[in-house]
Amino acid sequence: MGQGRVARGIALDRQARRGLMLTAPGTLYVALMVLGPAALAVAYSFWTQTYVTLDRTPTLANFREIATDPLYRTLILRSVIVAGLVTFLTVLLAYPVAYYIAFHVYRRKALWLLLVSIPFWTSYLLRVFSWKLVLGYNGVLNSALIWLGVIDKPLEWILFDVNAVVLTLTHAWAPFAILPIFVSLEKIDRSLLEAAKDLGEGPFRAFFRVVLPLSMPGVIGATLIIFIPTVGDYVTPALVGGSEGAMVANLIQVQFGKANNWPLGAALAICAMLCVTIAALAAAALLRFLGRRIR
Amino acid sequence: MSSNQRPAGQAPATAPAPAMAPAADPAPEPGPVAGAAALVRMQGVTKSFGSFTAVESVDLDLRAGEFFSLLGPSGCGKSTLLRMIAGFEEPTRGTIAIDGRPMAEVAPNRRPTNMVFQSYAIFPHLNVADNIAFGLRSPGQSLSRTEIAARVDEMLATVGLGGLGQRGANELSGGQRQRVALARALILRPKVLLLDEPLSALDKKLREQMQIELRRLQRQVGITFLMVTHDQYEAMTISDRCGVMFGGRLAQVASPKELYQRPVTRQVAEFIGGINFLSGRVSARDAESASVEVKGFGTVTMPTEPAIPAAGGQITLGLRPERFYLAPERPAETEVAAAATVEDFAFYGETIHYYLRLDGYDAPVIAAVTNFQRAAHFAPGDRLFAGFRGRALVALP
Numbered sequence: 001m002g003q004g005r006v007a008r009g010i011a012l013d014r015q016a017r018r019g020l021m022l023t024a025p026g027t028l029y030v031a032l033m034v035l036g037p038a039a040l041a042v043a044y045s046f047w048t049q050t051y052v053t054l055d056r057t058p059t060l061a062n063f064r065e066i067a068t069d070p071l072y073r074t075l076i077l078r079s080v081i082v083a084g085l086v087t088f089l090t091v092l093l094a095y096p097v098a099y100y101i102a103f104h105v106y107r108r109k110a111l112w113l114l115l116v117s118i119p120f121w122t123s124y125l126l127r128v129f130s131w132k133l134v135l136g137y138n139g140v141l142n143s144a145l146i147w148l149g150v151i152d153k154p155l156e157w158i159l160f161d162v163n164a165v166v167l168t169l170t171h172a173w174a175p176f177a178i179l180p181i182f183v184s185l186e187k188i189d190r191s192l193l194e195a196a197k198d199l200g201e202g203p204f205r206a207f208f209r210v211v212l213p214l215s216m217p218g219v220i221g222a223t224l225i226i227f228i229p230t231v232g233d234y235v236t237p238a239l240v241g242g243s244e245g246a247m248v249a250n251l252i253q254v255q256f257g258k259a260n261n262w263p264l265g266a267a268l269a270i271c272a273m274l275c276v277t278i279a280a281l282a283a284a285a286l287l288r289f290l291g292r293r294i295r
Numbered sequence: 296m297s298s299n300q301r302p303a304g305q306a307p308a309t310a311p312a313p314a315m316a317p318a319a320d321p322a323p324e325p326g327p328v329a330g331a332a333a334l335v336r337m338q339g340v341t342k343s344f345g346s347f348t349a350v351e352s353v354d355l356d357l358r359a360g361e362f363f364s365l366l367g368p369s370g371c372g373k374s375t376l377l378r379m380i381a382g383f384e385e386p387t388r389g390t391i392a393i394d395g396r397p398m399a400e401v402a403p404n405r406r407p408t409n410m411v412f413q414s415y416a417i418f419p420h421l422n423v424a425d426n427i428a429f430g431l432r433s434p435g436q437s438l439s440r441t442e443i444a445a446r447v448d449e450m451l452a453t454v455g456l457g458g459l460g461q462r463g464a465n466e467l468s469g470g471q472r473q474r475v476a477l478a479r480a481l482i483l484r485p486k487v488l489l490l491d492e493p494l495s496a497l498d499k500k501l502r503e504q505m506q507i508e509l510r511r512l513q514r515q516v517g518i519t520f521l522m523v524t525h526d527q528y529e530a531m532t533i534s535d536r537c538g539v540m541f542g543g544r545l546a547q548v549a550s551p552k553e554l555y556q557r558p559v560t561r562q563v564a565e566f567i568g569g570i571n572f573l574s575g576r577v578s579a580r581d582a583e584s585a586s587v588e589v590k591g592f593g594t595v596t597m598p599t600e601p602a603i604p605a606a607g608g609q610i611t612l613g614l615r616p617e618r619f620y621l622a623p624e625r626p627a628e629t630e631v632a633a634a635a636t637v638e639d640f641a642f643y644g645e646t647i648h649y650y651l652r653l654d655g656y657d658a659p660v661i662a663a664v665t666n667f668q669r670a671a672h673f674a675p676g677d678r679l680f681a682g683f684r685g686r687a688l689v690a691l692p
């Protein structure tokens with residue numbers, strides 16, 4: 001018996017070792033490529049740029065500047081709000097699509113999922129440019145509206161504004177929201193829906209009381225997947241956002257580029273990260289709380 | 296299914312035998328009064344999926360307050376029939392009425408039925424109390440919080456889950472899940488409770504315990520239970536009446552006792568317990584009794600049944616294993632007996648099954664004796680006499 005236990009201990013050890021070996025490359029890569037730069041950013045944020053040299057005396061000056069200058073606050077706040085709006089709209093629009101595929105498509109679900117992923121077949125940059133063509137001053141949308149006589153001169157607020165950023169990102173993220181929601185819906189045991197009906201609920205309330213709370217993990221997943229990268233997105237605001245649509249990532253890019261103030265850029269990045277973390281955790285907690293409230 | 300089979304649940308006009316007619320069930324058995332108005336009335340109910348017919352022209356009346364079991368092999372259409380009553384499937388043809396009201400256009404959530412699903416379908420995001428209260432919070436009911444809480448508590452106690460209201464749905468044992476599913480349906484006080492193999496997921500011990508409990512619960516609440524099962528013993532032990540289905544058709548509807556003693560077809564006879572088939576020839580028949588010459592045994596007298604043909608006709612006779620008398624010498628108690636050789640035996644604890652080789656029969660016949668009958672203990676190779684009485688035989692078409 002004692003021997004058996006020893007043998008099992010060794011077997012477990014071997015398994016553990018194999019597990020470590022399998023995860024090692026990934027772990028190493030993440031450590032090198034994510035943790036390293038992140039640590040560097042933290043270090044930079046406490047330093048000071050003095051023209052061309054770097055003053056390495058630790059200081060909170062960068063953070064003080066971010067806290068006092070309203071420009072930074074506006075941009076961070078705008079980024080969080082835009083990301084929140086994009087996330088909300090994307091999840092709202094993606095849910096029915098995911099629902100339809102999960103509950104009303106019986107054959108060729110894979111084909112539908114493939115169709116959903118088609119936008120990925122072209123590069124994101126091309127897609128943003130296409131939006132520019134659609135939304136631009138002489139773009140498809142304005143031309144069409146003028147031709148129809150709805151307006152007599154091009155609308156300017158469509159492009160180079162927050163609206164354009166929200167529209168473009170919502171479209172871009174749709175598959176990222178559809179897939180996790182689809183998976184969580186697909187996992188729901190169909191007999192639960194019959195049980196809800198059997199217990200006296202019509203289709204709408206059965207959805208609200210059973211399907212919605214059970215798909216919450218997918219909704220939370222989609223929310224996080226979209227919200228976190230959107231806060232830090234800089235391609236979209238740079239291309240379609242104009243000055244009114246700029247977000248915090250554009251500012252960070254300027255600090256690391258033209259302004260050549262890496263420490264301020266690093267401090268901005270860290271503030272943005274903290275805001276994202278707090279906002280994302282709050283959103284996930286809120287959704288989970290709401291899901292639990294439904295009885 | 297044989298073509299000369301009688302439509303289910305209908306006594307042939309010529310039948311004097313009361314045991315054949317469910318409507319005139321002599322029922323000393325517990326249960327509802329014979330002839331009570333049908334609570335559920337199914338007429339010509341048929342369900343086809345494409346070209347495949349899962350349920351075919353089923354006529355069945357369920358009486359108020361009875362425990363009815365639907366029995367049959369896998370895939371014979373039991374669940375489909377149940378789901379049509381619940382409203383999850385529309386009959387292709389035929390009508391279902393509950394309490395006199397046609398159900399054709401009535402959605403499942405508006406029917407006076409509730410269902411215990413085979414998988415239990417417990418809502419995983421709700422605790423036990425919220426699962427049970429689910430139906431009470433639907434728009435059809437308008438109850439205050441305190442009323443709901445009181446009824447849930449009462450129901451928890453009824454099904455033996457007292458104190459477990461706050462347990463999560465995923466923290467329950469199989470038996471507890473079964474009770475939650477039952478409580479959740481019963482709390483709405485349906486006219487008919489539909490149970491789709493409610494005990495099949497439980498182990499044997501627990502299943503037997505839950506059978507007794509289901510029966511007790513049904514008597515206590517007085518609701519009509521329609522239970523699907525493919526376990527014949529389960530159906531027989533807890534039901535007032537059983538219906539046996541084969542290939543979408545209802546073959547027989549009767550009390551458990553009658554089903555066992557008077558099966559109307561070979562298929563039913565084989566499905567309900569073990570049975571031996573003996574071949575015979577009718578030598579004489581009048582209105583009261585018939586003389587039948589049983590191959591290998593001799594001539595016996597048995598009560599006339601509709602399945603017995605006129606004199607000279609061939610007949611298949613069913614004989615339950617426990618109706619055999621076994622003795623080392625020709626038994627005096629029985630009308631007929633035949634010499635046999637013990638081929639093998641199986642020990643079941645309370646009974647012993649002997650596999651007997653008889654002259655003129657290809658397959659061995661099975662005789663069951665209680666372990667208590669010490670006189671009837673034999674070993675393989677032993678010669679013995681197997682006898683039976685005429686009234687133990689069942690005439691089968």
Ligand SMILES: Nc1ncnc2c1ncn2[C@@H]1O[C@H](COP(=O)(O)OP(=O)(O)OP(=O)(O)O)[C@@H](O)[C@H]1O
Nearest residue numbers: 344347349367368369370371372373374375376525
């Ligand atoms: N939605 C459906 N589409 C096509 N065929 C179906 C459908 N539902 C059931 N069937 C078929 O109808 C037949 C009867 O099915 P049903 O579920 O009623 O059987 P059952 O008697 O409950 O069997 P079991 O004891 O295995 O549960 C089966 O052959 C099944 O394949």
Ligand SMILES: [Mg+2]
Nearest residue numbers: 373374375491
């Ligand atoms: Mg079934």
